[in-house]
Every structure is written in C-alpha cells, then in structure tokens.
Amino acid sequence: GNSVTQMEGPVTLSEEAFLTINCTYTATGYPSLFWYVQYPGEGLQLLLKATKADDKGSNKGFEATYRKETTSFHLEKGSVQVSDSAVYFCALSDIRGSTLGRLYFGRGTQLTVWP
Amino acid sequence: DSGVTQTPKHLITATGQRVTLRCSPRSGDLSVYWYQQSLDQGLQFLIQYYNGEERAKGNILERFSAQQFPDLHSELNLSSLELGDSALYFCASSVEDRTNSPLHFGNGTRLTVT
Numbered sequence: 665g666n667s668v669t670q671m672e673g674p675v676t677l678s679e680e681a682f683l684t685i686n687c688t689y690t691a692t693g694y695p696s697l698f699w700y701v702q703y704p705g706e707g708l709q710l711l712l713k714a715t716k717a718d719d720k721g722s723n724k725g726f727e728a729t730y731r732k733e734t735t736s737f738h739l740e741k742g743s744v745q746v747s748d749s750a751v752y753f754c755a756l757s758d759i760r761g762s763t764l765g766r767l768y769f770g771r772g773t774q775l776t777v778w779p
Numbered sequence: 780d781s782g783v784t785q786t787p788k789h790l791i792t793a794t795g796q797r798v799t800l801r802c803s804p805r806s807g808d809l810s811v812y813w814y815q816q817s818l819d820q821g822l823q824f825l826i827q828y829y830n831g832e833e834r835a836k837g838n839i840l841e842r843f844s845a846q847q848f849p850d851l852h853s854e855l856n857l858s859s860l861e862l863g864d865s866a867l868y869f870c871a872s873s874v875e876d877r878t879n880s881p882l883h884f885g886n887g888t889r890l891t892v893t
Contacts, residue, residue: 698881700884705886706886707781707783707869707871707884707885707886707887708869708871708882708884709781709884710881710882710883713881753822766812766824766827766835766837767812767824767882768824769821769822770821771821772821772822
C-alpha cells in the first residue's frame with residue numbers, strides 16, 4: 665500500500681539555522697511527492713512538488729529531491745526564518761487506479777524558529 | 780487565500796446529532812476532496828468527487844456521507860455524532876483528478892462534539 669513516514673517533531677531551531685525534515689515513502693506505483701505547509705489557523709498550502717525520480721522541487725528557499733533508490737523526499741532549507749514556523753506535511757499521490765488524485769499524508773512535523 | 784471556502788468555521792454540537800459541512804471549491808476546479816485531521820489519526824482522506832461523481836472513498840464511516848452538486852460545491856454530512864468525531868475537517872479542490880494536480884485547501888471546519 666501507500667504510506668508516508670516523516671520525522672517526529674517538534675523541531676526547534678534558531679533563526680538562520682539549517683533545516684532538514686526527513687520523509688520516506690512506500691508506494692505501489694510511481695508516485696508524485698509533495699510538501700505542504702500549514703500555518704496556524706489555516707489550511708494546508710502546497711510548498712513544493714516533484715513528479716519523477718531525481719526531480720528537485722523548490723520554493724521559498726526550501727528544496728527536496730525525489731530519491732527513488734532510498735524512497736525519500738527530505739525537506740531542506742539553508743537558513744530558516746521565524747516566519748517559517750509552521751507544520752510541514754510530506755505527501756504522495758499514486759498514479760494507479762482509484763487513488764488518482766488522492767494524497768497520502770505523513771503525520772506532520774511542527775517547526776518552531778526562535779529569533 | 781486558496782480560493783476554497785468552507786463554512787462554518789466552528790461547529791459545536793452534542794452526541795447523536797447531525798451536522799452539514801459545506802465547501803465551495805476554487806473557481807474552475809472540478810475535483811473536491813474531504814479530509815479529517817485529528818491529533819491521533821493525523822490527516823485522513825475521507826472521500827473524493829469529480830464533476831459531481833464520487834471518485835474515491837477512504838476511511839469514511841457509514842455515518843458520514845457527502846455529495847457534490849451541479850454548481851460543484853460539496854457538502855459533508857455527519858450523523859449520529861460521537862465524541863471521537865471531534866476534529867478539523869478540510870475540503871480541498873483541484874482542477875482535475877490527476878496525480879500531479881496540486882490540492883488547494885480551505886481553512887477547515889472545526890467540529891466539537893460534546
């Protein structure tokens with residue numbers, strides 16, 4: 665089946681620190697991979713995506729590379745800001761059958777950045 | 780602003796009752812998804828509609844039902860409510876029902892069952 669495992673939080677960093685949030689997946693087909701971000705009191709927003717192996721998604725200084733050999737899609741940012749404090753969700757979408765379009769989410773990782 | 784509108788924002792009701800959550804998708808989006816977010820289960824996919832037709836079902840209880848209307852808005856009906864149904868319910872929409880089509884989420888309806 666399809667599933668996503670991401671690192672447990674919370675993650676607490678100082679401003680300008682380097683961020684890594686690990687994400688690994690299990691999929692029956694050839695999934696697309698996503699990172700979504702949820703700010704307090706809001707819905708999830710797409711942060712970045714990658715649709716095939718070795719693709720790198722990037723947005724707002726965040727990056728993630730689709731690694732088929734390690735079934736991973738780790739999120740990284742070189743220098744975090746206080747405004748990056750949010751919950752980050754790794755997700756996959758499988759191309760097969762009735763699951764078209766449906767996203768499978770990890771449990772989310774709470775990031776808090778201190779000034 | 781994602782363009783997806785969910786009403787109401789908050790709902791407090793008693794066990795055994797029935798409620799309806801409403802979602803208006805982003806303009807032009809044909810596909811609507813419902814998700815339940817709770818502390819113990821995380822984000823759980825409930826059901827998906829595409830252009831008025833049910834497309835996929837997830838972990839949706841028999842007490843729950845949904846539909847998508849001709850104007851593409853969707854409603855999620857929750858009946859015989861239990862304490863464990865307390866959660867944040869998200870609606871999301873996308874242009875089509877394909878793998879690469881990103882989802883746009885509303886801000887959710889927070890349901891509290893007392």
